[in-house]
Amino acid sequence: MNSRRASPHQAGKEPAASTSPWRASRERRREVKREAVIRAAARAFNRKGYHNTSLDDIAATLEVTKPTVYYYVSNKEQLLFQCFLAGVEQIRAAFREVKDLEAPARERLNAVLRHYGEAVASEFGWCMVRAEDQDLSPAMSRHIKALKSEIDQGIRRLIREGVQDGSIERCDPKMTAFALAGALNWIAHWYRESQSLTGAEIAEAFVTIFEGGLRPRSASQVATRAPLRRRVRIAR
Protein backbone atom coordinates (compact mmCIF):
# COMPACT_ATOMS: atom_id res chain seq x y z
CA MET A 1 0.00 0.00 0.00
CA ASN A 2 1.28 3.43 -0.89
CA SER A 3 2.56 5.16 2.25
CA ARG A 4 0.25 8.09 1.55
CA ARG A 5 -2.82 5.91 1.73
CA ALA A 6 -4.66 5.43 4.99
CA SER A 7 -6.47 2.22 5.50
CA PRO A 8 -10.21 2.79 5.71
CA HIS A 9 -10.01 -0.36 7.81
CA GLN A 10 -8.74 1.84 10.65
CA ALA A 11 -11.92 3.83 10.50
CA GLY A 12 -14.30 1.04 11.37
CA LYS A 13 -14.28 -1.45 14.16
CA GLU A 14 -11.78 -4.29 14.02
CA PRO A 15 -13.48 -7.53 12.94
CA ALA A 16 -14.43 -9.56 16.01
CA ALA A 17 -11.67 -11.96 17.07
CA SER A 18 -12.36 -15.45 15.86
CA THR A 19 -10.81 -18.76 16.74
CA SER A 20 -11.45 -20.18 13.26
CA PRO A 21 -8.82 -19.30 10.64
CA TRP A 22 -11.45 -19.96 7.93
CA ARG A 23 -13.75 -17.44 9.54
CA ALA A 24 -10.91 -14.94 10.13
CA SER A 25 -9.98 -15.19 6.51
CA ARG A 26 -13.61 -14.56 5.45
CA GLU A 27 -13.70 -11.53 7.73
CA ARG A 28 -10.45 -10.21 6.34
CA ARG A 29 -11.71 -10.64 2.78
CA ARG A 30 -14.89 -8.77 3.70
CA GLU A 31 -12.82 -5.98 5.25
CA VAL A 32 -10.62 -5.68 2.14
CA LYS A 33 -13.76 -5.35 0.01
CA ARG A 34 -15.27 -2.80 2.40
CA GLU A 35 -12.05 -0.77 2.14
CA ALA A 36 -12.27 -0.89 -1.65
CA VAL A 37 -15.85 0.44 -1.52
CA ILE A 38 -14.83 3.33 0.76
CA ARG A 39 -11.79 4.20 -1.31
CA ALA A 40 -13.80 4.15 -4.56
CA ALA A 41 -16.44 6.37 -2.95
CA ALA A 42 -13.81 8.84 -1.69
CA ARG A 43 -12.35 9.13 -5.19
CA ALA A 44 -15.79 9.60 -6.76
CA PHE A 45 -16.90 12.24 -4.20
CA ASN A 46 -13.59 14.03 -4.70
CA ARG A 47 -13.94 14.03 -8.48
CA LYS A 48 -17.65 14.68 -8.97
CA GLY A 49 -18.91 15.96 -5.63
CA TYR A 50 -21.13 14.14 -3.16
CA HIS A 51 -24.51 15.04 -4.68
CA ASN A 52 -23.42 14.20 -8.22
CA THR A 53 -22.24 10.72 -7.22
CA SER A 54 -24.65 7.80 -6.99
CA LEU A 55 -24.11 4.38 -5.42
CA ASP A 56 -24.57 3.10 -8.99
CA ASP A 57 -21.47 5.07 -10.04
CA ILE A 58 -19.45 3.54 -7.22
CA ALA A 59 -20.75 0.04 -8.00
CA ALA A 60 -19.84 0.52 -11.68
CA THR A 61 -16.27 1.58 -10.77
CA LEU A 62 -15.89 -1.59 -8.71
CA GLU A 63 -17.63 -3.73 -11.36
CA VAL A 64 -20.23 -4.95 -8.87
CA THR A 65 -24.00 -4.43 -8.45
CA LYS A 66 -25.53 -1.78 -6.21
CA PRO A 67 -26.82 -4.43 -3.73
CA THR A 68 -23.20 -5.50 -3.29
CA VAL A 69 -22.31 -1.96 -2.25
CA TYR A 70 -25.26 -1.97 0.17
CA TYR A 71 -23.80 -5.09 1.76
CA TYR A 72 -20.92 -2.93 3.04
CA VAL A 73 -22.64 0.38 3.82
CA SER A 74 -26.29 1.11 4.56
CA ASN A 75 -26.56 4.34 2.49
CA LYS A 76 -24.62 7.11 0.75
CA GLU A 77 -24.49 9.30 3.86
CA GLN A 78 -22.87 6.44 5.79
CA LEU A 79 -20.42 6.03 2.95
CA LEU A 80 -19.44 9.71 3.11
CA PHE A 81 -19.05 9.38 6.86
CA GLN A 82 -16.78 6.35 6.49
CA CYS A 83 -14.64 8.33 4.02
CA PHE A 84 -14.51 11.24 6.48
CA LEU A 85 -13.57 8.85 9.28
CA ALA A 86 -10.85 7.15 7.22
CA GLY A 87 -9.06 10.51 6.95
CA VAL A 88 -9.80 11.81 10.42
CA GLU A 89 -8.78 8.53 12.02
CA GLN A 90 -5.20 9.08 10.82
CA ILE A 91 -5.09 12.31 12.85
CA ARG A 92 -6.72 10.70 15.89
CA ALA A 93 -4.18 7.86 15.70
CA ALA A 94 -1.36 10.44 15.62
CA PHE A 95 -2.73 12.06 18.80
CA ARG A 96 -2.82 8.65 20.52
CA GLU A 97 0.73 7.86 19.42
CA VAL A 98 2.23 11.07 20.80
CA LYS A 99 0.12 11.16 23.94
CA ASP A 100 2.61 9.54 26.30
CA LEU A 101 5.82 10.63 24.61
CA GLU A 102 8.26 12.65 26.65
CA ALA A 103 9.11 14.94 23.70
CA PRO A 104 8.46 18.71 23.95
CA ALA A 105 4.91 19.62 22.96
CA ARG A 106 6.05 21.34 19.74
CA GLU A 107 7.53 18.07 18.48
CA ARG A 108 4.37 16.19 19.40
CA LEU A 109 2.29 18.87 17.67
CA ASN A 110 4.49 18.66 14.57
CA ALA A 111 3.99 14.88 14.42
CA VAL A 112 0.21 15.36 14.57
CA LEU A 113 0.26 18.13 11.94
CA ARG A 114 2.38 15.99 9.64
CA HIS A 115 -0.22 13.21 9.72
CA TYR A 116 -2.99 15.82 9.42
CA GLY A 117 -1.39 17.17 6.24
CA GLU A 118 -0.90 13.70 4.78
CA ALA A 119 -4.52 12.80 5.49
CA VAL A 120 -5.82 15.96 3.79
CA ALA A 121 -3.59 15.28 0.77
CA SER A 122 -4.90 11.69 0.56
CA GLU A 123 -8.03 10.69 -1.39
CA PHE A 124 -9.98 11.17 1.84
CA GLY A 125 -9.07 14.87 2.03
CA TRP A 126 -12.11 16.14 0.15
CA CYS A 127 -14.47 14.16 2.42
CA MET A 128 -12.63 15.35 5.54
CA VAL A 129 -12.99 19.03 4.74
CA ARG A 130 -16.24 19.02 2.78
CA ALA A 131 -18.42 16.36 4.43
CA GLU A 132 -20.05 18.91 6.69
CA ASP A 133 -21.34 21.03 3.77
CA GLN A 134 -23.36 18.22 2.16
CA ASP A 135 -26.83 18.62 3.73
CA LEU A 136 -26.33 15.65 6.04
CA SER A 137 -28.82 14.50 8.65
CA PRO A 138 -28.63 16.44 11.95
CA ALA A 139 -27.31 13.35 13.75
CA MET A 140 -24.54 12.87 11.20
CA SER A 141 -23.64 16.58 11.26
CA ARG A 142 -23.36 16.44 15.04
CA HIS A 143 -21.13 13.38 14.84
CA ILE A 144 -18.80 15.02 12.32
CA LYS A 145 -18.72 18.30 14.26
CA ALA A 146 -17.85 16.42 17.45
CA LEU A 147 -14.91 14.65 15.80
CA LYS A 148 -13.65 17.90 14.25
CA SER A 149 -13.95 19.63 17.60
CA GLU A 150 -12.00 16.81 19.29
CA ILE A 151 -9.13 17.41 16.83
CA ASP A 152 -9.32 21.20 17.25
CA GLN A 153 -9.22 20.87 21.04
CA GLY A 154 -6.31 18.42 20.77
CA ILE A 155 -4.29 20.94 18.73
CA ARG A 156 -5.10 23.77 21.14
CA ARG A 157 -4.05 21.57 24.08
CA LEU A 158 -0.68 20.78 22.47
CA ILE A 159 -0.16 24.50 21.75
CA ARG A 160 -0.92 25.38 25.39
CA GLU A 161 1.42 22.63 26.59
CA GLY A 162 4.12 23.93 24.24
CA VAL A 163 3.77 27.48 25.55
CA GLN A 164 4.06 26.04 29.08
CA ASP A 165 7.07 23.79 28.43
CA GLY A 166 8.78 26.60 26.49
CA SER A 167 8.88 24.77 23.14
CA ILE A 168 6.26 27.06 21.53
CA GLU A 169 6.34 30.86 21.37
CA ARG A 170 3.55 32.55 23.36
CA CYS A 171 0.42 32.85 21.19
CA ASP A 172 -3.36 32.67 21.15
CA PRO A 173 -3.96 28.87 21.14
CA LYS A 174 -7.44 29.11 19.58
CA MET A 175 -6.49 31.40 16.68
CA THR A 176 -3.21 29.57 16.12
CA ALA A 177 -5.05 26.23 15.97
CA PHE A 178 -7.50 27.72 13.43
CA ALA A 179 -4.62 29.07 11.33
CA LEU A 180 -2.73 25.75 11.35
CA ALA A 181 -5.82 23.65 10.60
CA GLY A 182 -6.98 26.11 7.93
CA ALA A 183 -3.66 26.02 6.10
CA LEU A 184 -3.74 22.19 6.19
CA ASN A 185 -7.43 21.83 5.30
CA TRP A 186 -6.94 24.05 2.28
CA ILE A 187 -4.51 21.50 0.83
CA ALA A 188 -7.60 19.48 -0.20
CA HIS A 189 -8.60 22.41 -2.46
CA TRP A 190 -5.39 22.68 -4.45
CA TYR A 191 -3.48 19.41 -4.15
CA ARG A 192 -3.78 16.82 -6.89
CA GLU A 193 -1.94 13.50 -6.80
CA SER A 194 -0.51 14.29 -10.21
CA GLN A 195 1.57 17.13 -8.75
CA SER A 196 5.30 16.84 -8.36
CA LEU A 197 5.26 16.58 -4.56
CA THR A 198 3.73 13.66 -2.65
CA GLY A 199 1.25 14.31 0.14
CA ALA A 200 3.97 13.45 2.66
CA GLU A 201 6.31 16.03 1.11
CA ILE A 202 3.59 18.71 1.18
CA ALA A 203 2.88 17.90 4.83
CA GLU A 204 6.60 18.13 5.65
CA ALA A 205 6.90 21.49 3.85
CA PHE A 206 3.96 22.87 5.83
CA VAL A 207 5.35 21.64 9.16
CA THR A 208 8.64 23.38 8.31
CA ILE A 209 6.72 26.62 7.63
CA PHE A 210 4.73 26.28 10.86
CA GLU A 211 7.94 25.56 12.80
CA GLY A 212 9.21 29.00 11.86
CA GLY A 213 6.28 30.57 13.65
CA LEU A 214 5.88 28.18 16.58
CA ARG A 215 9.51 27.92 17.71
CA PRO A 216 10.31 30.37 20.53
CA ARG A 217 12.35 33.21 19.09
CA SER A 218 14.81 33.21 21.98
CA ALA A 219 15.63 29.54 21.27
CA SER A 220 16.39 30.05 17.58
CA GLN A 221 20.07 29.29 18.03
CA VAL A 222 19.49 26.14 20.08
CA ALA A 223 20.30 23.02 18.07
CA THR A 224 17.10 21.26 17.11
CA ARG A 225 16.55 17.60 17.84
CA ALA A 226 16.06 14.97 15.18
CA PRO A 227 12.52 15.24 13.78
CA LEU A 228 10.03 13.20 15.74
CA ARG A 229 8.94 11.63 12.46
CA ARG A 230 11.70 9.06 12.65
CA ARG A 231 10.57 8.00 16.07
CA VAL A 232 6.80 8.07 15.70
CA ARG A 233 5.27 5.82 13.12
CA ILE A 234 1.54 5.44 12.95
CA ALA A 235 0.70 1.77 12.47
CA ARG A 236 -1.07 1.22 9.17
Next chain:
Amino acid sequence: MNSRRASPHQAGKEPAASTSPWRASRERRREVKREAVIRAAARAFNRKGYHNTSLDDIAATLEVTKPTVYYYVSNKEQLLFQCFLAGVEQIRAAFREVKDLEAPARERLNAVLRHYGEAVASEFGWCMVRAEDQDLSPAMSRHIKALKSEIDQGIRRLIREGVQDGSIERCDPKMTAFALAGALNWIAHWYRESQSLTGAEIAEAFVTIFEGGLRPRSASQVATRAPLRRRVRIAR
Protein backbone atom coordinates in the same frame (compact mmCIF):
# COMPACT_ATOMS: atom_id res chain seq x y z
CA MET B 1 -21.07 51.55 5.94
CA ASN B 2 -19.53 49.11 8.36
CA SER B 3 -15.75 49.11 7.97
CA ARG B 4 -15.82 45.36 7.39
CA ARG B 5 -18.06 45.72 4.40
CA ALA B 6 -16.62 46.06 0.96
CA SER B 7 -18.58 48.01 -1.55
CA PRO B 8 -19.74 45.71 -4.35
CA HIS B 9 -19.61 48.95 -6.29
CA GLN B 10 -15.84 48.49 -6.46
CA ALA B 11 -16.34 45.19 -8.23
CA GLY B 12 -18.07 46.56 -11.28
CA LYS B 13 -17.18 49.34 -13.61
CA GLU B 14 -17.63 52.90 -12.45
CA PRO B 15 -20.73 54.47 -13.95
CA ALA B 16 -19.80 56.55 -17.00
CA ALA B 17 -18.97 60.14 -16.12
CA SER B 18 -21.88 62.47 -16.78
CA THR B 19 -22.16 66.21 -16.94
CA SER B 20 -25.78 66.14 -15.75
CA PRO B 21 -26.24 66.01 -11.97
CA TRP B 22 -29.73 64.55 -12.57
CA ARG B 23 -28.24 61.79 -14.60
CA ALA B 24 -25.35 61.26 -12.12
CA SER B 25 -27.85 60.97 -9.34
CA ARG B 26 -29.87 58.41 -11.30
CA GLU B 27 -26.68 56.45 -11.94
CA ARG B 28 -25.72 56.55 -8.28
CA ARG B 29 -29.20 55.33 -7.27
CA ARG B 30 -28.88 52.47 -9.75
CA GLU B 31 -25.45 51.59 -8.32
CA VAL B 32 -26.78 51.59 -4.75
CA LYS B 33 -29.55 49.20 -5.81
CA ARG B 34 -27.10 47.00 -7.69
CA GLU B 35 -24.95 46.83 -4.55
CA ALA B 36 -28.02 45.81 -2.53
CA VAL B 37 -28.74 42.97 -4.99
CA ILE B 38 -25.15 41.68 -4.78
CA ARG B 39 -25.04 41.91 -1.00
CA ALA B 40 -28.40 40.10 -0.66
CA ALA B 41 -27.15 37.39 -3.02
CA ALA B 42 -23.88 36.97 -1.09
CA ARG B 43 -25.82 36.51 2.15
CA ALA B 44 -28.23 34.01 0.56
CA PHE B 45 -25.44 31.96 -1.07
CA ASN B 46 -23.57 31.95 2.21
CA ARG B 47 -26.61 30.79 4.17
CA LYS B 48 -28.20 28.31 1.77
CA GLY B 49 -25.54 27.50 -0.81
CA TYR B 50 -25.47 28.59 -4.43
CA HIS B 51 -27.58 25.78 -5.89
CA ASN B 52 -30.25 26.07 -3.21
CA THR B 53 -30.70 29.81 -3.81
CA SER B 54 -32.95 31.11 -6.58
CA LEU B 55 -33.21 34.63 -7.99
CA ASP B 56 -36.77 34.51 -6.59
CA ASP B 57 -35.34 34.12 -3.07
CA ILE B 58 -33.08 37.13 -3.59
CA ALA B 59 -35.92 39.19 -5.06
CA ALA B 60 -38.13 38.26 -2.09
CA THR B 61 -35.44 39.37 0.39
CA LEU B 62 -35.27 42.74 -1.36
CA GLU B 63 -39.06 42.94 -1.71
CA VAL B 64 -38.84 43.35 -5.49
CA THR B 65 -39.82 41.17 -8.46
CA LYS B 66 -37.44 38.83 -10.26
CA PRO B 67 -37.37 41.04 -13.40
CA THR B 68 -36.07 43.83 -11.17
CA VAL B 69 -33.16 41.61 -10.16
CA TYR B 70 -32.54 40.81 -13.84
CA TYR B 71 -32.25 44.54 -14.47
CA TYR B 72 -29.00 44.52 -12.45
CA VAL B 73 -27.49 41.12 -13.34
CA SER B 74 -28.07 38.90 -16.36
CA ASN B 75 -28.17 35.55 -14.50
CA LYS B 76 -27.35 33.74 -11.27
CA GLU B 77 -23.84 32.83 -12.39
CA GLN B 78 -23.09 36.50 -13.06
CA LEU B 79 -24.46 37.29 -9.62
CA LEU B 80 -22.12 34.77 -7.99
CA PHE B 81 -19.25 36.21 -9.97
CA GLN B 82 -20.07 39.75 -8.82
CA CYS B 83 -20.11 38.51 -5.21
CA PHE B 84 -16.74 36.79 -5.78
CA LEU B 85 -15.38 39.97 -7.30
CA ALA B 86 -16.66 42.19 -4.48
CA GLY B 87 -14.49 40.20 -2.05
CA VAL B 88 -11.49 39.68 -4.30
CA GLU B 89 -11.44 43.34 -5.33
CA GLN B 90 -10.60 44.31 -1.74
CA ILE B 91 -7.43 42.22 -1.97
CA ARG B 92 -6.54 43.57 -5.42
CA ALA B 93 -7.04 47.12 -4.12
CA ALA B 94 -4.66 46.34 -1.24
CA PHE B 95 -2.01 45.17 -3.70
CA ARG B 96 -2.39 48.39 -5.69
CA GLU B 97 -2.15 50.52 -2.54
CA VAL B 98 1.12 48.95 -1.33
CA LYS B 99 2.69 48.68 -4.77
CA ASP B 100 4.75 51.86 -4.65
CA LEU B 101 5.30 52.08 -0.91
CA GLU B 102 8.88 52.14 0.30
CA ALA B 103 8.09 49.89 3.28
CA PRO B 104 9.85 46.51 3.65
CA ALA B 105 8.06 43.74 1.74
CA ARG B 106 6.91 42.02 4.96
CA GLU B 107 4.95 45.12 5.95
CA ARG B 108 3.42 45.37 2.49
CA LEU B 109 2.55 41.68 2.62
CA ASN B 110 0.98 42.12 6.07
CA ALA B 111 -1.19 44.96 4.75
CA VAL B 112 -2.40 42.76 1.90
CA LEU B 113 -3.04 39.78 4.20
CA ARG B 114 -4.99 41.98 6.61
CA HIS B 115 -7.36 43.03 3.83
CA TYR B 116 -7.47 39.44 2.58
CA GLY B 117 -8.58 38.25 6.03
CA GLU B 118 -11.19 40.99 6.33
CA ALA B 119 -12.59 40.15 2.90
CA VAL B 120 -12.88 36.44 3.72
CA ALA B 121 -14.61 37.29 7.01
CA SER B 122 -17.08 39.57 5.18
CA GLU B 123 -20.35 38.34 3.65
CA PHE B 124 -18.45 37.85 0.39
CA GLY B 125 -16.12 35.28 1.99
CA TRP B 126 -18.21 32.24 1.08
CA CYS B 127 -18.40 33.31 -2.57
CA MET B 128 -14.67 34.07 -2.67
CA VAL B 129 -13.62 30.62 -1.51
CA ARG B 130 -16.47 28.51 -2.86
CA ALA B 131 -17.43 30.08 -6.19
CA GLU B 132 -15.12 27.76 -8.09
CA ASP B 133 -16.85 24.60 -6.80
CA GLN B 134 -20.30 25.51 -8.15
CA ASP B 135 -20.34 23.91 -11.62
CA LEU B 136 -19.82 27.23 -13.39
CA SER B 137 -19.40 27.65 -17.14
CA PRO B 138 -15.85 27.01 -18.40
CA ALA B 139 -15.43 30.71 -19.26
CA MET B 140 -16.47 31.79 -15.76
CA SER B 141 -14.24 29.15 -14.13
CA ARG B 142 -11.29 30.40 -16.15
CA HIS B 143 -12.01 34.00 -15.15
CA ILE B 144 -12.19 33.09 -11.44
CA LYS B 145 -9.06 30.92 -11.64
CA ALA B 146 -7.17 33.76 -13.34
CA LEU B 147 -8.08 36.25 -10.60
CA LYS B 148 -7.15 33.76 -7.87
CA SER B 149 -3.86 33.06 -9.61
CA GLU B 150 -3.14 36.81 -9.82
CA ILE B 151 -3.53 37.06 -6.03
CA ASP B 152 -1.45 33.93 -5.42
CA GLN B 153 1.34 35.27 -7.64
CA GLY B 154 1.15 38.64 -5.89
CA ILE B 155 1.64 37.02 -2.49
CA ARG B 156 4.54 34.91 -3.77
CA ARG B 157 6.15 38.02 -5.26
CA LEU B 158 5.93 39.91 -1.95
CA ILE B 159 7.41 36.89 -0.14
CA ARG B 160 10.31 36.73 -2.60
CA GLU B 161 10.88 40.49 -2.24
CA GLY B 162 10.82 40.09 1.55
CA VAL B 163 13.42 37.35 1.46
CA GLN B 164 15.54 39.60 -0.77
CA ASP B 165 15.19 42.78 1.33
CA GLY B 166 15.78 40.76 4.51
CA SER B 167 12.37 41.47 6.05
CA ILE B 168 11.16 37.85 5.59
CA GLU B 169 12.93 34.69 6.76
CA ARG B 170 14.13 32.45 3.91
CA CYS B 171 11.31 30.10 2.86
CA ASP B 172 9.64 28.38 -0.07
CA PRO B 173 7.51 31.22 -1.54
CA LYS B 174 5.00 28.91 -3.23
CA MET B 175 4.29 26.71 -0.21
CA THR B 176 4.32 29.69 2.15
CA ALA B 177 1.81 31.52 -0.06
CA PHE B 178 -0.43 28.42 -0.06
CA ALA B 179 -0.18 28.14 3.73
CA LEU B 180 -1.00 31.84 4.28
CA ALA B 181 -3.90 31.87 1.80
CA GLY B 182 -5.22 28.54 3.12
CA ALA B 183 -5.29 29.76 6.71
CA LEU B 184 -7.13 32.92 5.58
CA ASN B 185 -9.52 31.17 3.17
CA TRP B 186 -10.55 28.76 5.91
CA ILE B 187 -11.90 31.70 7.93
CA ALA B 188 -14.96 31.58 5.64
CA HIS B 189 -15.68 28.07 6.96
CA TRP B 190 -15.74 28.88 10.65
CA TYR B 191 -16.32 32.62 11.08
CA ARG B 192 -19.83 33.90 11.76
CA GLU B 193 -20.61 37.58 12.23
CA SER B 194 -22.27 36.68 15.53
CA GLN B 195 -18.89 35.74 17.02
CA SER B 196 -17.19 37.91 19.59
CA LEU B 197 -14.42 39.14 17.27
CA THR B 198 -15.02 41.31 14.19
CA GLY B 199 -13.57 40.30 10.85
CA ALA B 200 -10.93 43.02 11.24
CA GLU B 201 -9.90 41.61 14.62
CA ILE B 202 -9.66 38.07 13.21
CA ALA B 203 -7.54 39.36 10.32
CA GLU B 204 -5.26 41.21 12.75
CA ALA B 205 -4.87 38.09 14.93
CA PHE B 206 -3.90 36.04 11.87
CA VAL B 207 -1.37 38.63 10.67
CA THR B 208 0.20 38.56 14.16
CA ILE B 209 0.47 34.76 13.95
CA PHE B 210 1.98 34.91 10.44
CA GLU B 211 4.43 37.61 11.58
CA GLY B 212 5.93 35.12 14.03
CA GLY B 213 6.85 32.86 11.14
CA LEU B 214 7.76 35.43 8.50
CA ARG B 215 10.00 37.72 10.54
CA PRO B 216 13.69 36.80 10.17
CA ARG B 217 14.83 35.06 13.33
CA SER B 218 18.07 37.03 13.54
CA ALA B 219 16.04 40.27 13.65
CA SER B 220 13.80 39.20 16.52
CA GLN B 221 15.29 41.74 18.90
CA VAL B 222 15.07 44.65 16.46
CA ALA B 223 12.36 47.12 17.40
CA THR B 224 9.44 46.77 15.03
CA ARG B 225 8.00 49.73 13.18
CA ALA B 226 4.47 50.98 13.62
CA PRO B 227 2.07 48.65 11.78
CA LEU B 228 1.52 49.68 8.19
CA ARG B 229 -2.22 49.57 8.85
CA ARG B 230 -2.18 53.13 10.15
CA ARG B 231 -0.54 54.33 6.99
CA VAL B 232 -2.34 52.31 4.35
CA ARG B 233 -6.05 52.77 4.05
CA ILE B 234 -7.91 51.23 1.20
CA ALA B 235 -10.35 53.75 -0.22
CA ARG B 236 -13.92 52.51 0.13
